[in-house]
Amino acid sequence: MGMDVFLSRNRSILLAYDQGLEHGPTDFNERSVDPGFIMDLATAGAFNGVVFQKGIAEKYYDGQVPLVLKVNGKTNLVKGEPIARQICSVQRAHEIGARAVGYTIYPGSAHESIMLEEFGRIQEEAHRLNMAAIAWVYPRGEAIKNDTAPEIVAYAARTGLEVGADAVKIKFTGDVDSFRWAVRSAGKAKVFMSGGPKAPSEADFLKQVRGALDAGATGLAVGRNVWQSSDPLKMARVLRKLVIEDCSLEEALRV
Amino acid sequence: MGMDVFLSRNRSILLAYDQGLEHGPTDFNERSVDPGFIMDLATAGAFNGVVFQKGIAEKYYDGQVPLVLKVNGKTNLVKGEPIARQICSVQRAHEIGARAVGYTIYPGSAHESIMLEEFGRIQEEAHRLNMAAIAWVYPRGEAIKNDTAPEIVAYAARTGLEVGADAVKIKFTGDVDSFRWAVRSAGKAKVFMSGGPKAPSEADFLKQVRGALDAGATGLAVGRNVWQSSDPLKMARVLRKLVIEDCSLEEALRV
Amino acid sequence: MGMDVFLSRNRSILLAYDQGLEHGPTDFNERSVDPGFIMDLATAGAFNGVVFQKGIAEKYYDGQVPLVLKVNGKTNLVKGEPIARQICSVQRAHEIGARAVGYTIYPGSAHESIMLEEFGRIQEEAHRLNMAAIAWVYPRGEAIKNDTAPEIVAYAARTGLEVGADAVKIKFTGDVDSFRWAVRSAGKAKVFMSGGPKAPSEADFLKQVRGALDAGATGLAVGRNVWQSSDPLKMARVLRKLVIEDCSLEEALRV
Amino acid sequence: MGMDVFLSRNRSILLAYDQGLEHGPTDFNERSVDPGFIMDLATAGAFNGVVFQKGIAEKYYDGQVPLVLKVNGKTNLVKGEPIARQICSVQRAHEIGARAVGYTIYPGSAHESIMLEEFGRIQEEAHRLNMAAIAWVYPRGEAIKNDTAPEIVAYAARTGLEVGADAVKIKFTGDVDSFRWAVRSAGKAKVFMSGGPKAPSEADFLKQVRGALDAGATGLAVGRNVWQSSDPLKMARVLRKLVIEDCSLEEALRV
Amino acid sequence: MGMDVFLSRNRSILLAYDQGLEHGPTDFNERSVDPGFIMDLATAGAFNGVVFQKGIAEKYYDGQVPLVLKVNGKTNLVKGEPIARQICSVQRAHEIGARAVGYTIYPGSAHESIMLEEFGRIQEEAHRLNMAAIAWVYPRGEAIKNDTAPEIVAYAARTGLEVGADAVKIKFTGDVDSFRWAVRSAGKAKVFMSGGPKAPSEADFLKQVRGALDAGATGLAVGRNVWQSSDPLKMARVLRKLVIEDCSLEEALRV
DSSP states (O other): OTGGGOOOOOOOOEEOOOHHTTOOGGGTTTTTTTTHHHHHHHHTTTEEEEEEEEEEHHHHOOOOSSSEEEOOOOOOOOSOOOOBBBSOHHHHHHHHOOOOEEEOOTTSSTTHHHHHHHHHHHHHHHHTTTTTEEEEEEOOSOOOSSSTTTHHHHHHHHHHTTTOOOOEEEOOOOHHEEEHHHHHHHHHHHEEEEESSSSSSHHHHHHHHHOOOOOOOOOESSSSSHHTTTSHHHHHHHHHHHTTTOOOHHHHHHH | OTTTTBBTTTTTEEEEEHHHHOOGGGGTTTTTTOOOHHHHHHHHHSSSEEEEHHHHHHOOOOSOOOOEEEBOOOOOOSSOOOOBOOSSOOOHHHHHHHHHEEEEEOTTTTTTTHHHHHHOOOHHHHTTTTOOOEEEEOOSSOOSSSSTSHHHHHHHHHHHHTTTTTEEEEEOOOSHHHHHHHHHTTTSSSEEOOOOOOOSHHHHHHHHHHHHHHOOEEEEEESHHHHHHSSSHHHHHHHHHHTTSEEEEEEEHHH | OOOOOOOOOTBEEEEEEEEHHOGGGGGTTTTTHHHHHHHHHHHTTSSSSEEEEHHHHHHHHHHHHHHHEOOOOSSOOOOOOOOBBBSSSSHHHHTTSSEEEEEEEESSSTTTHHHHHHHHHHHHHHHTTTTTTEEOOOSSSSOSSTTTTTTHHHHHHHHHHHOOOOEEEOOOSSSSHHHHHHHHTTSSSSEEEEEEEESSSHHHHHHHHHHHHHOOOOEESOOOOOOOHSSSSHHHHHHHHISOOOOOOOHHOOO | TTTTTOOOOTBEEEEEEOOHTOOOGGOOOOOTTOOHHHHHHHHTOOSSSEEEEEHHHHHHOOOSOEEEEEOOOOOOOOSSSSSOOBSOOOOHHHHHSSSSSEEEEOSTTTTTTHHHHHHHHHHHHHHHHTEEEEEEOOOTTTSSSOSHHHHHHHHHHHHHHTTOEEEEEEOOOOSSHHHHHHHHHHSSSSEEEESSSSOOOHHHHHHHHHHHHHTTTTTTEEEEHHSSSSSSHHHHHHIIIISSSSSOHHHHTOO | TTTGGBTTTTTTEEOOOOHHHHGGGGGTTTTOOHHHHHHHHHHHHOOSSEEEHHHHHHHHHOOOOOOEEEEEEEOSSSSSOOOOOOSSSSSHHHHHHHHHHEEEEOOOOTTHHHHHHHHHHHHHHHTTOOOOEEEEEOSSSTTOOOOTTTTHHHHHHHHHHHHSSSSEEOOSSHHHHHHHHHHHHTTTSSSEEEEEEEOSSSSHHHHHHHHHHHHOOOOEESHHHHTTTTHHHHHHHIIIIIIIIIHHHHHTTTT
């Protein structure tokens, strides 16, 4: 199956680095602004995959870890109902060496139908080229009051399954029970927790990750909580302990 | 003809399971959230067909009952005039093994023309691949005050016939006489009553089904009234009695 | 020329039956709701052509009279600026046996440019397949105050000529002189009067038809004034007398 | 070069006849409403080219003078920001025998980008088929207060040059000096003055033409000031004197 | 690499001349309105490249300096959220002899997603034809309060990198430190400072250029500050001194 290359013991940690387009370099420091640093970190930290936009992949990807090529994206400068269209062809993602394409869907946006349609086409193209299709599913737009509400997150997960995603990336609901329902709703689509903004403390963040795993998640896609950390490699080791080796929070923190 | 594979004694009961995208997992319980349970139910209940979105079909469809692949869809998170665009290619539906494609048209929506155009193209592609084209026709949008008003339902039925649907799925008008006019309006397009939300009682629901059949309907597409039932298989048997064996309401309830 | 097949003595009466999509079955009675009845009427009444949408043509057309396939259409449920997009491919119309395609343009609509563009493409495709292209030209939208005003009808006629229609279907202006100007404006494009809603009396309707012919029209496309008539075949005979044999109103009424 | 066929002594007078679509038959009289009359006039008046929409060209063009096929157009019934999309393919224009395609761009319209894009594609197609591409450039829309202001006309001329037009058709600014700047701005793109509505007197109109020529224009595209004239052929002779033979206003009026 | 042809000692000065479309001829004087003058200036001034729209390139480009063909553009007449669509095909740019295509993206515009998508496709086409893809990245629209704010310029630079530009053209932030962060954000994409409107004095302008270089820029794309200068060739020599020979401001001014 398409996601196998990203799995260790059926678990996975993806290093996400598409924030440069989504949020701007404000997320970066002098070190993390350099995609070369991230590429090295992905290898040294033994991540199961790295997530790049086309421009980053073309100039920095070295093939040391499997690549998820994010094929749509937007800046956060635009106001109004969110829309991110395809900016990298599936064929080009394949040439660059990607093993999966990533695509963000904003359910609830007035432009939802355009993204669902585009994902539908991209998923089919990706599968024909033996690449997995991963859906970032983020309910958003004026109609969405709380995008981590349990029923909203479960709906996001289900949307990904229904439209054919091999894996969905969704936000954590805040507790294990409600997230378990989201994981159930995703069916055979693997669930990746979205790392989100840097958590107040490492422990807070790791507790969320542990919760997601306990709820049945396959793993997480994480960026800022790793490369904004003072010791990204250590954070990578802690995460591997927690996610891949399935240790308790306490064991993991002992790293 | 394309619909034959879905017929027993010229009648048909389709098990609909596209609610995960259309309404979210809120429609499901611990059992029905699992598409595998539905696939098994379709077989055990001897349904004439099962309705899945692409993602469900790719991961769970086992070929035991004929497949209707729903090729468009939307979430219910979006406000405003409804639009659902194509999210599965007809070619892909064919590869998965579908014998029909399903497509929702919202007449009355400000985006009606986009869906009519898309259905027109999809119908032709489906027929070239020997698949039937079934239209879910749901008048909706600010212009529609009452979507079960007899003249609105008849208009929906007729719209399906005019644009080339082999079968139309429409809501029940509430009484046999007015639904008979809708069936007449559909001409040679077969009419499937939409199961709709779980009825207050089984008897209420079955009375509607009997009414639709008496009005000339071919059958129904039903989801929630089966898999939200405490005994889905028993409900399946009752429905077969009523629809396929054309029994009276009383006989059917005796199951 | 493409329109020849629809002509007798250079005159023509087309039986229009696309009202099921445009207005809904409210236009029909128990008899006329059945497209089979209309197909038989077209043959028995010796009409020069019959106008169907794809769905009707695929299921009921028997080849006894030449077919105009209407390739766009809309419901009347939608409010706002009118738009009807292509819902049948020209290739498919050809396969079904159509000798002409029909397409409605709404000049004055905010979406006018989309329909002009689409008609332009369809006209070229139709001609390549030796089919005529007939434009229903109905000025409509907020900008149009009176769609039977002489200058508006003449503009509609001219629009059809300019964009390459072989024939235009336009509304009657109310008097011979102003309609003569519309016919002049259509140049070599043949002019068909639109039958419109059922007239208060047969005589009223026939007087309009006679007026249109005196103004130079080739004939009319008529639906409701025939099949809502108590004796459709008699009406057909009267119309043939008036239109094809070019009789006076009095002679025609003597049928 | 593509425009050569339209030139005499490096000057040109095009007979424009696309007003039937742009303004409706209100521009015509009993004589000029007939495209056949215009075709004959183009020949008898020795015009350097005639401008038709596809429908007129297909039914009336006789090959006696070079043809400019106008490939987009709109009615004047629509309110709001102007947009005219392509309604004749470049391939079809070529088959009909056109030596140039004409396309109207409305800079300043909210839909400007669609027309610039479309012209870009059409220009390339036309050149591949050895046809010239002539841009009608009319700044219009809410943003344009005065479409004959010198800086607006010069901007229109420049826009045509930048996007690859072989010739631009622009309005006269009112005086030679400011129009000279517009001609300079058009660079190697030839400048045609737009004839515009019937001038108060012949002398007024001819003075404008002389001014445009003195400013460096190649000639003009004229319709109403010729065929609304009481003696169109005489007007044609006067114009040839003025434009092709480069006579003074006085000499030309002596015809 | 695609940008090499535009580099001297890894630095570059491009002569920009797309203002005729973007701003109108108001930017020009009697001399600079002539593209031939600019083409000669590019050669005489030993610029590393010249930036033209298709129309200018087709009629004036002589191959003496490498060509960047600007493939989208808009007028400044349109109000509202900015959008510039493709008006020259990549294939055509290649035939004309371009070594790079230029494309303007307006991040923050309500139409951002259309431009990101279009650039994505164009970049891939350009690379397949061995041309570089240069992104003009100008945050604009109602959401952008200050388009030279350091975080906005850095975001612009990063956007170019993420979407695959070989080089980005961005505005100067006003000081070396903040521009250095923008250059860092652009990663391996080369940074060209946008020349912008004519500076109050030559010294002011050159100080900005020196600042951009000190911050790590590859060079600049300059138009008005050269050809609106009283001595454009002298300005060209000063810029070469500053940019290519990497002299101090004082040394450069000594030319």
